[in-house]
Amino acid sequence: MVFGNVMVGQSGGPTAVINSSLAGVFQTARDSGCKKIYGMVNGIEGLYYGNYVDVSDYIKTNLDIELLKRTPASFLGTCRYKLPCVDSNAEVYEKIFETLKKLDIKYFFYIGGNDSMDTIMKLSHYAENIGSDIRFIGIPKTIDNDLDMTDHTPGYGSAAKYIATAIKEIICDANTYITDSITVVEIMGRNAGWLTAASSLSKCEDCEGPDLIYLPERTFDHDAFLNKVNEIKKRKKVVTIAVSEGVKMKDGRYVCEANKRNTVTDSFGHKLLGGTAMYLSDFLMENTGIKSRGIVFSTLQRCASHMVSRCDISEAYMAGADAVVSALDGETGKMIVFNRVSNTPYSIATGLINIDKIANKEKCVPDSMINSDGIGVTKEFYDYARPLIIGELPPFIVDGLPRHLRLQDKKFE
Amino acid sequence: MVFGNVMVGQSGGPTAVINSSLAGVFQTARDSGCKKIYGMVNGIEGLYYGNYVDVSDYIKTNLDIELLKRTPASFLGTCRYKLPCVDSNAEVYEKIFETLKKLDIKYFFYIGGNDSMDTIMKLSHYAENIGSDIRFIGIPKTIDNDLDMTDHTPGYGSAAKYIATAIKEIICDANTYITDSITVVEIMGRNAGWLTAASSLSKCEDCEGPDLIYLPERTFDHDAFLNKVNEIKKRKKVVTIAVSEGVKMKDGRYVCEANKRNTVTDSFGHKLLGGTAMYLSDFLMENTGIKSRGIVFSTLQRCASHMVSRCDISEAYMAGADAVVSALDGETGKMIVFNRVSNTPYSIATGLINIDKIANKEKCVPDSMINSDGIGVTKEFYDYARPLIIGELPPFIVDGLPRHLRLQDKKFE
Numbered sequence: 001m002v003f004g005n006v007m008v009g010q011s012g013g014p015t016a017v018i019n020s021s022l023a024g025v026f027q028t029a030r031d032s033g034c035k036k037i038y039g040m041v042n043g044i045e046g047l048y049y050g051n052y053v054d055v056s057d058y059i060k061t062n063l064d065i066e067l068l069k070r071t072p073a074s075f076l077g078t079c080r081y082k083l084p085c086v087d088s089n090a091e092v093y094e095k096i097f098e099t100l101k102k103l104d105i106k107y108f109f110y111i112g113g114n115d116s117m118d119t120i121m122k123l124s125h126y127a128e129n130i131g132s133d134i135r136f137i138g139i140p141k142t143i144d145n146d147l148d149m150t151d152h153t154p155g156y157g158s159a160a161k162y163i164a165t166a167i168k169e170i171i172c173d174a175n176t177y178i179t180d181s182i183t184v185v186e187i188m189g190r191n192a193g194w195l196t197a198a199s200s201l202s203k204c205e206d207c208e209g210p211d212l213i214y215l216p217e218r219t220f221d222h223d224a225f226l227n228k229v230n231e232i233k234k235r236k237k238v239v240t241i242a243v244s245e246g247v248k249m250k251d252g253r254y255v256c257e258a259n260k261r262n263t264v265t266d267s268f269g270h271k272l273l274g275g276t277a278m279y280l281s282d283f284l285m286e287n288t289g290i291k292s293r294g295i296v297f298s299t300l301q302r303c304a305s306h307m308v309s310r311c312d313i314s315e316a317y318m319a320g321a322d323a324v325v326s327a328l329d330g331e332t333g334k335m336i337v338f339n340r341v342s343n344t345p346y347s348i349a350t351g352l353i354n355i356d357k358i359a360n361k362e363k364c365v366p367d368s369m370i371n372s373d374g375i376g377v378t379k380e381f382y383d384y385a386r387p388l389i390i391g392e393l394p395p396f397i398v399d400g401l402p403r404h405l406r407l408q409d410k411k412f413e
Numbered sequence: 414m415v416f417g418n419v420m421v422g423q424s425g426g427p428t429a430v431i432n433s434s435l436a437g438v439f440q441t442a443r444d445s446g447c448k449k450i451y452g453m454v455n456g457i458e459g460l461y462y463g464n465y466v467d468v469s470d471y472i473k474t475n476l477d478i479e480l481l482k483r484t485p486a487s488f489l490g491t492c493r494y495k496l497p498c499v500d501s502n503a504e505v506y507e508k509i510f511e512t513l514k515k516l517d518i519k520y521f522f523y524i525g526g527n528d529s530m531d532t533i534m535k536l537s538h539y540a541e542n543i544g545s546d547i548r549f550i551g552i553p554k555t556i557d558n559d560l561d562m563t564d565h566t567p568g569y570g571s572a573a574k575y576i577a578t579a580i581k582e583i584i585c586d587a588n589t590y591i592t593d594s595i596t597v598v599e600i601m602g603r604n605a606g607w608l609t610a611a612s613s614l615s616k617c618e619d620c621e622g623p624d625l626i627y628l629p630e631r632t633f634d635h636d637a638f639l640n641k642v643n644e645i646k647k648r649k650k651v652v653t654i655a656v657s658e659g660v661k662m663k664d665g666r667y668v669c670e671a672n673k674r675n676t677v678t679d680s681f682g683h684k685l686l687g688g689t690a691m692y693l694s695d696f697l698m699e700n701t702g703i704k705s706r707g708i709v710f711s712t713l714q715r716c717a718s719h720m721v722s723r724c725d726i727s728e729a730y731m732a733g734a735d736a737v738v739s740a741l742d743g744e745t746g747k748m749i750v751f752n753r754v755s756n757t758p759y760s761i762a763t764g765l766i767n768i769d770k771i772a773n774k775e776k777c778v779p780d781s782m783i784n785s786d787g788i789g790v791t792k793e794f795y796d797y798a799r800p801l802i803i804g805e806l807p808p809f810i811v812d813g814l815p816r817h818l819r820l821q822d823k824k825f826e
Contacts (some may be wrong), residue, residue, distance in 0.1 A: 005684050014586045021646055042591045054526035072582055074589040144795050165719050171484055172817055173427045174714040176487040178455045195468065278691075295711045301587040307719055309813065389813035401578055402617050404585055 004106025009040030014073035015155030017316040024320025047083035063389030066170035072305035113142035119378025124333035138335035145194035150337035157388035159197035186277030199242035216246035218374035346387035417519025422453030424525035427486035428568030430729040437733025458494035485718035527556035537746035551748035558607035563750035570725030570801035573611035599690030629659035631787035723804025730789035759800035
C-alpha cells in the first residue's frame with residue numbers, strides 16, 4: 001500500500017529519547033509505504049522559513065535508526081516558537097501550509113511538550129477551517145512530565161534515571177568524608193516537581209536517598225527549611241537536599257530570584273531560572289556553619305544519552321510509531337497518550353486524546369504523591385515512577401565515547 | 414604460604430575507581446595468604462583514632478569484589494589529614510604504630526594522591542627510624558592526574574571519559590537550537606589542567622569539541638578571552654568553552670576569586686574554588702549580549718560509576734594488586750607507577766618509585782601538550798589521553814540504578 005508524504009518535527013527542550021520517537025515515526029512511516037518523509041529543521045520555526053530535509057538522506061540503514069535512537073537532544077533541531085493567533089497573523093499559517101502543499105504532505109507529526117501541542121492544536125484547527133486534509137498528530141515529549149491526560153511523557157524516565165543515579169553517586173561521595181557536609185542539588189522543573197521528586201528514587205537498599213525534597217508544588221519557607229536541616233544534622237553527618245529550580249516563596253517570587261542574574265525571559269515569556277542551589281547552599285553555610293555545596297544538574301539531566309531508561313526509550317519509539325499508525329487510520333488533531341494498564345507487572349498502552357484537552361495545560365505532582373510535611377514523596381510516587389527508570393540501552397561506543405547521529409555533521413565533512 | 418597482616422586505607426578526594434585498587438589489594442593479599450586484611454576507616458585520620466575494620470567482614474564473595482570495583486568514592490571512607498612533622502608531634506606516630514603493632518600489621522597500603530604519598534613517606538621514614546619491619550607502599554589515585562613520575566594515575570581515565578562524554582552531550586544539546594549560545598563548562602583541577610584538557614577528547618567524527626580550553630598552566634586574560642569568543646562567534650552559532658576551576662589571572666588571583674564566596678580553605682590550606690563558569694558566563698553575556706550558560710561538573714566528574722573507563726578500572730586494580738606483590742617481595746617506602754610501554758597498541762607496565770621522589774610534587778600539563786595560543790591541546794595530548802578512556806565496565810544495575818557496596822550500610826540495616 002502507498003501512503004502520502006510525511007512531515008515530522010521536534011520542538012522545545014531536548015531529551016535523551018526524543019530521537020527515539022523520531023525513529024518510531026520514520027521507520028513506521030517508511031515501512032507503511034509513505035512516499036517521502038520530510039523533517040522540519042528547527043521545528044515549526046524552521047519550516048516557516050522553508051528549512052526542511054528529506055530524512056531518508058540522513059537515515060539510510062537500520063543501523064542509522066539504532067544510532068538515532070541513542071542520540072540525545074533533537075536530531076532535526078528544535079525551536080521555542082509559539083504560533084501567533086490566526087486572527088492576528090494569518091500570513092504565518094498561509095506560508096506554512098503553502099510549503100506543506102508544495103511538498104504534498106498528508107501527515108504532520110510534531111514531537112514536543114506543552115508549547116508544541118499548542119502548535120498542533122492551532123495547525124489542526126487551521127486545516128479544518130481551510131478544508132485541508134492534512135492530518136496532525138502530536139507526540140508527547142518532555143523531561144518535565146507535565147503534560148496532562150497521559151500517565152507520563154517520554155523523556156521523563158531517562159531524566160529521572162539520570163537524576164536518581166547522580167544523586168546516589170553524590171551521596172556515596174559525600175559519605176566518604178569524616179567532615180559534616182550539606183549538599184543542595186538543583187533539579188529542573190519550573191512549575192511541576194516530577195523531576196525533583198525523582199531524586200527520591202535513589203533511596204534503595206544501598207542508599208538513604210535525599211533527606212529533604214522541595215517541589216514547586218509547595219511554598220518554600222526559609223525558617224522551616226533551616227529548622228529541618230538543623231533537625232537532620234543532629235542525627236546525620238551528611239545532609240542531601242533536592243530542590244526544584246522552580247521553588248517559590250510565599251510572596252510568589254522564585255527562591256532563585258534573590259540572585260540578580262535571573263531577569264531574563266525566553267520567547268514564551270518564561271523567566272530563566274537558576275542559582276537556587278548555590279543560593280540555598282550559601283544560606284545554609286551561613287546559618288549552620290557547616291560546609292555546604294550546591295550542585296546544578298543543568299542540561300546534563302536532559303541529554304545524558306549514556307544513562308537512558310530502556311523503558312523510556314522503547315516507549316518514546318512506540319509513541320512515534322503509534323502516531324503514524326493513527327494518522328494513517330485517519331486521526332487528526334490528537335496527541336498520543338500513555339495509559340497505565342497495570343503496575344505489577346508494569347504495562348502501558350497508547351491512546352489518543354483530543355489535542356484541545358492537552359495544549360497549554362500543566363500537570364503538577366498531585367497531593368497524594370507529596371508527603372504531609374511537603375518535604376518528600378509518598379509510596380504512591382515510588383510505585384508510579386520506579387517502573388519508568390527500569391532497563392538500560394547502552395550507547396554505541398566509538399573511541400571510548402557514545403556515538404551520536406547529527407544532522408549538522410555534513411558541515412564537518 | 415602464609416604472610417602477615419595487612420592494613421589498607423584510602424585518602425583524598427574520591428574517584429570512580431579507587432575501590433578497584435582496594436579490590437586489587439584485598440583479593441591479591443587474600444589469595445597470597447595474608448592472614449588478616451584490615452581497612453582504616455577514613456584513612457590515616459581514622460586509624461589515629463583507632464577506627465578500622467576487618468575488610469573480610471564486608472567482602473565475603475567474589476561477587477562482593479566485583480561490586481566493590483563498581484562502587485565510586487572511597488569504600489573505607491577518606492580523610493584530608495596531613496601528618497605533622499615527627500619532630501613537632503611524635504605522639505601521632507607513636508599512636509599509629511601502637512595500633513599497627515597491636516594488630517600485628519606487616520604490610521601497609523595507602524591509596525591516594527599527592528598528600529597521601531606524603532603520609533606514606535613520613536610513615537616509612539618513621540618505621541625506618543624506629544626499626545619497624547612494616548612495609549609501606551603507596552598506590553596512586555587521583556582524578557587530577559598530577560602525580561609525578563607516573564605516566565598517569567588511576568582515576569584520571571574515568572573522569573576524563575565522563576568529562577568528554579558530558580561535553581559531547583552538552584554540545585549536542587546546544588546545537589539543536591536556532592539561537593546563538595555560549596556554554597562555559599567548569600572542570601576540576603587546581604594547578605594541573607589534565608581534566609580540563611580531557612574535554613578535548615569529545616572532538617571526534619560526530620562532534621567538534623570545545624572551541625576554547627583554558628588550563629591553569631596558562632595565565633587567563635579577560636580581553637584576550639573576549640576577543641577569542643567574538644572571533645569564534647563570527648563563524649559559529651554555538652560556542653563551547655572548557656575552563657579549569659584553577660585558572661588564574663596575571664595578578665595571581667584565581668578567576669573565581671572575583672566571587673566573594675571563595676574565601677574558605679581546606680585543612681591543607683588549599684583555597685576552595687568554584688564559581689568560575691558562572692562568573693565567566695555572566696562576563697560573556699554582558700559583553701557579547703549572547704545567551705550564556707555556566708555548567709559545573711562538580712563532584713559528578715569524580716564519582717560517576719555509571720561511566721567508567723575499563724582501561725582505568727583495570728589499571729586501578731592492577732596498581733593495588735602489584736602493590737601487594739611488591740610489599741610481599743620486601744619493598745617499602747615506594748609507590749606503584751605506570752610506565753607506558755607502547756602507545757599503538759596501548760600497553761602499560763607497573764613499576765616502583767622511591768616515595769621521596771613523588772610526595773608533594775605536582776605534575777602539570779607540559780608545554781608540548783598545550784597549543785601555541787594556550788587555548789587548546791596538541792596532538793600529543795590526544796595520543797596520550799585517548800587510550801585511557803577506552804572500554805566500559807557497566808555497573809551492576811538493581812531496580813534501574815547502579816548498585817554500590819557501602820561500609821555504612823550496616824547502619825541502615
